[in-house]
Amino acid sequence: MSEQAKLTLGAKALEMPVMDGSIGPQVIDIRKMYAQTGAFTFDPGFTSTASCLSAITYIDGDEGVLLHRGYPIQQLAEHSSFPEVAYLLTEGELPTKEELDTFVYTITRHTMVHEQLMQFFRGFRRDAHPMAIMCGVVGALSAFYHDSTDIDDPKQRMIASHRLIAKMPTIAAMAYKYSVGQPFVYPDNSLSYTGNFLRMTFAVPAEPYIVNPVVERALDRIFILHADHEQNASTSTVRLAGSSGANPFACIAAGIACLWGPAHGGANEAALNMLREIGRPERIPEYIARAKDKDDPFRLMGFGHRVYKNYDPRATVMQQTVRELFAELKVSDPIFEVALQLEAMALNDPYFIEKKLFPNVDFYSGIILSAIGFPTSMFTALFALARTVGWVAQWNEMIGDPEQKIGRPRQLYTGAPQRDYVPISKR
Numbered sequence: 001m002s003e004q005a006k007l008t009l010g011a012k013a014l015e016m017p018v019m020d021g022s023i024g025p026q027v028i029d030i031r032k033m034y035a036q037t038g039a040f041t042f043d044p045g046f047t048s049t050a051s052c053l054s055a056i057t058y059i060d061g062d063e064g065v066l067l068h069r070g071y072p073i074q075q076l077a078e079h080s081s082f083p084e085v086a087y088l089l090t091e092g093e094l095p096t097k098e099e100l101d102t103f104v105y106t107i108t109r110h111t112m113v114h115e116q117l118m119q120f121f122r123g124f125r126r127d128a129h130p131m132a133i134m135c136g137v138v139g140a141l142s143a144f145y146h147d148s149t150d151i152d153d154p155k156q157r158m159i160a161s162h163r164l165i166a167k168m169p170t171i172a173a174m175a176y177k178y179s180v181g182q183p184f185v186y187p188d189n190s191l192s193y194t195g196n197f198l199r200m201t202f203a204v205p206a207e208p209y210i211v212n213p214v215v216e217r218a219l220d221r222i223f224i225l226h227a228d229h230e231q232n233a234s235t236s237t238v239r240l241a242g243s244s245g246a247n248p249f250a251c252i253a254a255g256i257a258c259l260w261g262p263a264h265g266g267a268n269e270a271a272l273n274m275l276r277e278i279g280r281p282e283r284i285p286e287y288i289a290r291a292k293d294k295d296d297p298f299r300l301m302g303f304g305h306r307v308y309k310n311y312d313p314r315a316t317v318m319q320q321t322v323r324e325l326f327a328e329l330k331v332s333d334p335i336f337e338v339a340l341q342l343e344a345m346a347l348n349d350p351y352f353i354e355k356k357l358f359p360n361v362d363f364y365s366g367i368i369l370s371a372i373g374f375p376t377s378m379f380t381a382l383f384a385l386a387r388t389v390g391w392v393a394q395w396n397e398m399i400g401d402p403e404q405k406i407g408r409p410r411q412l413y414t415g416a417p418q419r420d421y422v423p424i425s426k427r
Contacts, residue, residue, distance in 0.1 A: 110166030228390025271302030272366030302363030
């Protein structure tokens with residue numbers, strides 16, 4: 001931190017420390033800027049502002065790099081499992097076999113929800129969106145589990161973290177079952193984390209349900225790829241809510257609400273709808289032409305990314321997963337052919353190359369989820385299920401950060417200056 005950045009504002013001069021992370025760009029420490037100059041920065045969306053110190057996830061958008069605790073996402077998706085990645089994100093290191101077995105055992109024993117929540121679910125309308133249900137139910141967990149809401153108690157924080165990771169698949173499956181009018185299916189402790197979720201979602205009492213290992217692995221990879229993604233909108237929301245001292249269940253409910261926005265968690269549904277609109281491979285040139293036309297409102301969904309200015313490293317894994325899943329399920333879907341050909345044409349088109357509009361993870365994940373049998377209304381709920389692990393890890397890191405303060409962004413005020421009140425009779 002020996003290097004200094006210099007700022008001159010009128011007659012005032014300020015030297016600010018330059019901080020270095022383990023990898024990534026340098027960061028100018030502006031914490032004393034307002035006190036010493038009377039001015040602060042303007043940064044809509046906080047795209048040039050680091051709001052915290054974090055050792056969990058690192059993204060290099062220019063190079064297409066995504067690391068969890070230093071491990072490339074491609075390696076984790078290929079060799080790991082979602083529970084192992086959950087342990088890595090929350091504990092900081094890959095587990096030994098004994099540590100992973102203990103973690104899986106603990107999570108498995110927390111998958112059931114309080115029986116009174118069954119009545120809570122029935123208070124929603126039958127046509128309620130699964131995300132609306134998840135917002136309400138997860139927020140209500142603090143009313144059912146008082147013994148894990150004290151954020152100053154490390155043991156309670158650990159129990160709350162385990163409960164959230166364990167119960168989210170149960171709550172998501174219940175939201176789906178409720179929306180289609182089927183009975184809830186209780187967890188089965190003999191199954192894996194992802195296999196158990198598939199059974200709770202698709203099993204019915206009238207017949208046995210056998211988990212397809214290829215489908216299980218495909219969904220497990222989707223969970224891994226969505227587990228955490230640095231300081232995105234929903235993660236920042238969880239941290240901001242947590243900075244006030246709110247209980248962990250309320251913080252995660254806030255993250256779910258933020259994720260629900262179509263600009264954040266709804267991108268895979270939009271990409272799938274676009275592929276369905278195109279419909280046939282021979283119509284691709286027409287839609288690519290429309291995408292290039294500035295006067296046409298049509299946009300290619302699933303291409304480009306707010307952070308990645310190169311190929312999304314998660315998209316490569318998704319493409320291979322789609323191939324494996326479709327081969328296993330013997331799916332012959334023109335939508336998949338549209339996706340493959342659209343990707344190939346876009347990657348070789350100078351327009352897309354120049355603008356760095358590469359396929360992202362949402363381009364393929366919607367196809368996979370649809371092939372498994374999930375309706376589009378469940379896509380964001382599945383995203384929330386997976387991202388809960390990242391939210392929990394980020395929340396715990398924030399609570400343990402001695403430099404963390406309650407979030408309080410500033411503003412550039414553009415309203416009326418001070419003026420005197422005028423009685424209504426004189427207006």
